Amino acid sequence: MTNSIDHIELSINATDEPPDSTQLEKNQEYKATTALLTNLEQNNSTEEFIVYDDNENKKSPEENTLAIQALPSLIISVIGLVLAGNLMDELQHSEVFLKTTELFILLPILLNLKGNLEMNLAARFSTSSNLGELDYGPTRRSLIVGNLALLQVQSLVSGAIAGVSSFALGLVTKPGSNNSYYEMIYMTSSSMVSASFSSAILGIFMCALILICRKFDVDPDNIACPMASSIGDIVTLVLLASTASILQNQMESIFSTLVFLVMFSLIPVFGLIVWKNKHVKKLLFSGWTPLIVAMVISSLAGILLEAYVEQFKGVALLTPVLIGLAGNLGSIYASRISTCLHAETKESYKVVELTLLAMNVPVQVVFMIIIWAFAMGQLQYNFWFFFSYFVISMICTWICLKIGKVMTLAFWKMGYDPDNYVIPYLTASIDVIGTILLVSVFSVLTSTGATDMSMTARATNSTINS
The missing domain is CATH 1.10.357 (Tetracycline Repressor; domain 2)
Structure with missing residues (x-):
């Protein structure tokens, strides 16, 4: 990489540098060293450090810890998205x-x-x-x-x-x-x-x-x-x-x-x-361009959403979770790859992709149980609805993971820090893709008679029941 790379500067001056020059290299492998402890004692500056125990038997995240660590935060994020959607509706x-x-x-x-x-x-x-x-x-x-x-x-x-x-x-x-x-x-x-x-x-x-x-x-x-x-x-x-x-x-x-x-x-x-x-x-x-471009792209998704939110039931309820969860999984992947690039370590792309894709299953199941249990969105909860939404969510997640990987590697090769550029483009892209997929599938479900997602049908049923 060249000096033009846009990233948090890793070099620090003489007054802002740990005594042990090998500490950074060791921490790139996520370990503290006994040499650091020796130097700390020599320099009487132990209060300036947070020391972590070295764990030689620590297992790689992609093998054991990714799902355990990420799954709770993803479930919390889905609950947060549902609460935010309800709050937005009330506001x-x-x-x-x-x-x-x-x-x-x-x-x-x-x-x-x-x-x-x-x-x-x-x-x-x-x-x-x-x-x-x-x-x-x-x-x-x-x-x-x-x-x-x-x-x-x-x-x-x-x-x-x-x-x-x-x-x-x-x-x-x-x-x-x-x-x-x-x-x-x-x-x-x-x-x-x-x-x-x-x-x-x-x-x-x-x-x-x-x-x-x-x-x-x-x-x-x-x-x-x-x-x-x-x-x-x-x-x-x-x-x-x-x-x-x-x-x-x-x-x-x-x-x-x-x-x-x-x-x-x-x-x-x-x-x-x-x-x-x-x-x-x-x-x-730096980093302002992706924010502005992402805002423009997301505005297009908002225009598309506004055009169909009154045509199909459940669009306003499902879209935030669909694109939000896919974006979260993609951002986890992009963030992990960026860390590996900075630390000059390798990421097991296939293992991590499959793990993140599999994690989408229980989180979406939790979401579907929540909306079914509380009868949210006045939807017709039948097999075709659940099956179609689940397939869309898996496709969106897969696309987001692939985009996240390609963008992260591409920005790194171009000399830009992925931590500052990838996520805005990634989330904006999945906003548009997810909205298009959801609206398209709802249209197919309604036209084939598998599940009537049209708002007109909802209004008609309400009139008949009254």
Whole structure:
């Protein structure tokens, strides 16, 4: 690799370097060394290190630990996606959303941007953990502060982009509406505040989670991205609804403008912190392209979803879980490959792919049991529905795993850090692919009479029953 590679800088200066120069090489194999302990005693700096027991009998993750570690986080992510979907449905009928309908447009844009930021952080920090960079105190603190500051810069800028974009789309979709400067500032301020506070909460949580994983010898690549995805959506939804509700009462005043100016002024403050941090400095002006492109691609998926959500039953309920779970499995794979590339170790591609694909089965079964038990979506739960949805989920997961592998290797060969580029493109791609597959299968089920998924049939049945 050349020096142009866009990644967290691994070299550290004389005041920020562990005494033992072989420590990094050893940590690339995920082990602490007795030589480190000797040098620690000689330099009287044991308080600066987190020391982990060496385990010579440690088994490879792809053989034993991948499914054990990743499966609980995936089940939690599915539950989180279902809760986020129900929360979104409730918020769409709340007073704050009914008064400002452009918030409906803001939601998917903001969730997409924020989700990619937090998953990128999880991938970057997981790589740092597995390379052993978090074992040395000064480096650990520098990486945590730098990444959290970077996340604030990215979230504030993304929040501003999401707010202005949703307002502009509102002008296009509703040309006759009385949109004003105050409404644009209101939406932008709400977006920036919720994005900033959500990133602070999620960033601290993810850093703590990965440090705990490192301490207890758990590979964070297996759990970090799904946890960031599921928890991030719920936290962002709650914060956006709360912020929008507070600011809406002051929409016609200068209050929203003051909030916007305060949040905007924080960008150079956090930017300066990032600029002075050698570990994340290069990321300040890079990695924006995949975020913006992913937002555009996901917007296309949103337009497609909006076109069919009122035509077929269950689209709004099933789509987030279908694409969310496939994206989580793909992000785990991409994050693991990226770590192996940084550490110059080998990944058992076939074993990991088959393991992740197999893990999709129990997680989707749990999801289908949940929606059947609670009669969600008013769907016709018969054999053809369950069989078709399960086949789609397996196809989406397989496609996402393949895309994740190809993209990660391709970006690495081109000199870009996959931790900062792959996940936005990967999740945006599966958004479009998953939505197309689901709508196509629902159309086939309805046209063949296997299961009537049309909303008209639902309305007719409701009329007959009443």
